[in-house]
Amino acid sequence: xxxxxxxxxxxxxxxxxxxxxxxxxxxxxxxxxxxxxxxxxxxxxxxxxxxxxxxxxxxxxxxxxxxxxxxxxxxxxxxxxxxxxxxxxxxxxxxxxxxxxxxxxxxxxxxxxxxxxxxxxxxxxxxxxxxxxxxxxxxxxxxxxxxxxxxxxxxxxxxxxxxxxxxxxxxxxxxxxxxxxxxxxxxxxxxxxxxxxxxxxxxxxxxxxxxxxxxxxxxxxxxxxxxxxxxxxxxxxxxxxxxxxxxxxxxxxxxxxxxxxxxxxxxxxxxxxxxxxxxxxxxxxx
Numbered sequence: 477x478x479x480x481x482x483x484x485x486x487x488x489x490x491x492x493x494x495x496x497x498x499x500x501x502x503x504x505x506x507x508x509x510x511x512x513x514x515x516x517x518x519x520x521x522x523x524x525x526x527x528x529x530x531x532x533x534x535x536x537x538x539x540x541x542x543x544x545x546x547x548x549x550x551x552x553x554x555x556x557x558x559x560x561x562x563x564x565x566x567x568x569x570x571x572x573x574x575x576x577x578x579x580x581x582x583x584x585x586x587x588x589x590x591x592x593x594x595x596x597x598x599x600x601x602x603x604x605x606x607x608x609x610x611x612x613x614x615x616x617x618x619x620x621x622x623x624x625x626x627x628x629x630x631x632x633x634x635x636x637x638x639x640x641x642x643x644x645x646x647x648x649x650x651x652x653x654x655x656x657x658x659x660x661x662x663x664x665x666x667x668x669x670x671x672x673x674x675x676x677x678x679x680x681x682x683x684x685x686x687x688x689x690x691x692x693x694x695x696x697x698x699x700x701x702x703x704x705x706x707x708x709x710x711x712x713x714x715x716x717x718x719x720x721x722x723x724x725x726x727x728x729x730x731x732x733x734x735x736x737x738x739x740x741x742x743x744x745x746x747x748x749x750x751x752x753x754x755x756x757x758x759x760x761x762x
Contacts, residue, residue, distance in 0.1 A: 504613035505567035511555050511578065512571030513541060514737035515592055518608045519569060520546050521739065522617045529563040540733050542741045557581050567611070594738070596679075597661045598629075601738035621740065628743045629665070637667030638753050641694035644671040644683070647732075648699070652683040659735055662742055666749035668695065695726045695753060728752040 507529045510516045516535040519528055520543040533552040538544035553559040555575040560568060560582060570579050572593040582589050590611055595601040602622050609618020643663055645653050653659040654670065654677030663670045671693050672683065688696065734745035 505565075505611075507564055507566045508612065509553065509560050509563050509565040509568045510535075510570070511553065511560070511568065511575045512592070514594075514739075515569040515571060515608070516547065517541065517543050517737050517739050518592075518605065519612070520550075521621060522605075522609050522614045523612045525549065527612075529565055530559070540736075542733055542737070542739070560587070569608070569611070595658055596656050597658055598665075598742075601658065601742070604738060625740055625743060628740075629746075632665070632743070632746055632750060635750050636754065637750070640667060640669045641753065642671045642674070642692060643668040643695035643697055644688060644691060644693045645697045645699055645730075646683070646688060650682045650685065651680055652677060653680055654678050658738055658742065662735055662745050663697075663749070665746045666753065668749065668753065693725055695728055697728045697730050697749070699732050700729050726753070 504527075506527050508519055508523060508527055509530045510519045510528075511532060513532055513534040516531040520531065520535070525546065528550050530551045530553045531547050533554055535541040535547040536544055536552055541547060551563070553563075555578050557578045560578065565587065568579075568582055568587055568589045570589060570591050572591045579589055579591065592604060592608070595604050602625070605618050605622055606615075609615050609621075645659060645663075647653070652672045654672040654675070656679050660670050660673055671691055672681075675683075675687070675691075677683065728749065730745060730748060734741045734748065
C-alpha cells in the first residue's frame with residue numbers, strides 16, 4: 477500500500493508541476509473527474525463539458541444513464557487511481573459507497589475529493605444539487621435546474637390520481653424499497669401507497685416472491701433495464717409467477733435509470749407512474 481501511495485504521489489506531483497494560467501478563474505475547478513454514475517449525472521448537467529476531464533464508463537451506456545450522449549464525448553474511467561491522476565484533476569467527486577480504495581488513496585496523496593451520499597427524499601435531492609453546484613462554481617445552473625424540477629412537479633400536482641392504490645417495487649435480486657428512500661417519496665408523489673413501507677421495510681431490503689404474490693398490492697412496479705444483458709440478478713423479474721400476477725394486479729415496467737440517481741429524471745418516473753395508473757375514462761377499456 478505504501479509503494480502504491482508513493483507511486484500515486486509521484487504521479488500527482490508530476491501532473492501538477494506545470495505552471496498555472498492567468499485566465500483560470502480562482503475557485504472554479506477546470507479538471508473535474510467523477511467516480512460515480514450519480515455524481516457523473518450532476519456534473520454533466522451543471523458544469524461546462526470543457527471542465528469535465530472524465531466520468532465513469534457506466535454513464536456512457538444509454539440503457540443505464542440519463543446523460544449518455546454527453547458522457548460519450550468525455551473520456552471514461554473505471555474508478556482506478558492511475559486513470560484519475562492521469563487526468564490531472566483539480567477536483568474529484570465520488571459516491572459515499574463506491575470506489576473506496578481509490579478515494580482513500582487520492583485523499584492520502586492530497587487530491588481534492590468530495591463525496592456525495594444518496595438523497596432520501598426530494599428535499600435532500602434539491603440540497604445535493606445546490607451542494608454540487610456550489611462546489612463546481614455553477615450556482616446559477618444549479619438554481620435553474622431546481623427551478624425546472626419544481627415547475628414540473630407543480631404541473632404534475634394538478635394531474636388526477638387514483639385513490640391511493642397499494643404498490644410494491646421489485647428490483648433485481650428480489651430487492652424492494654421502503655420508508656426513508658427517495659423511491660418511497662416518488663411513489664407518494666404519484667399517489668401510490670408503498671406496500672413495502674407498510675410491511676416495515678426501511679430503505680432497501682429483500683422481499684420474498686411469495687410475499688409479493690400473496691400481498692394485497694394493486695400495482696407491481698418492475699425496476700428494469702430495457703434491452704439490458706441477461707443476468708442472474710434480473711431473473712426474478714422474469715419469474716413465471718410475476719406473469720401470472722398480471723391477471724389480478726397491474727404490472728408497470730419502470731426503467732431503473734429514472735430513479736437510480738437523484739435528479740430531473742425522477743420527475744419522469746413520477747410522470748410515468750401517473751400515466752400508468754391514471755383513472756380510465758368512463759366508457760373506455762383500460
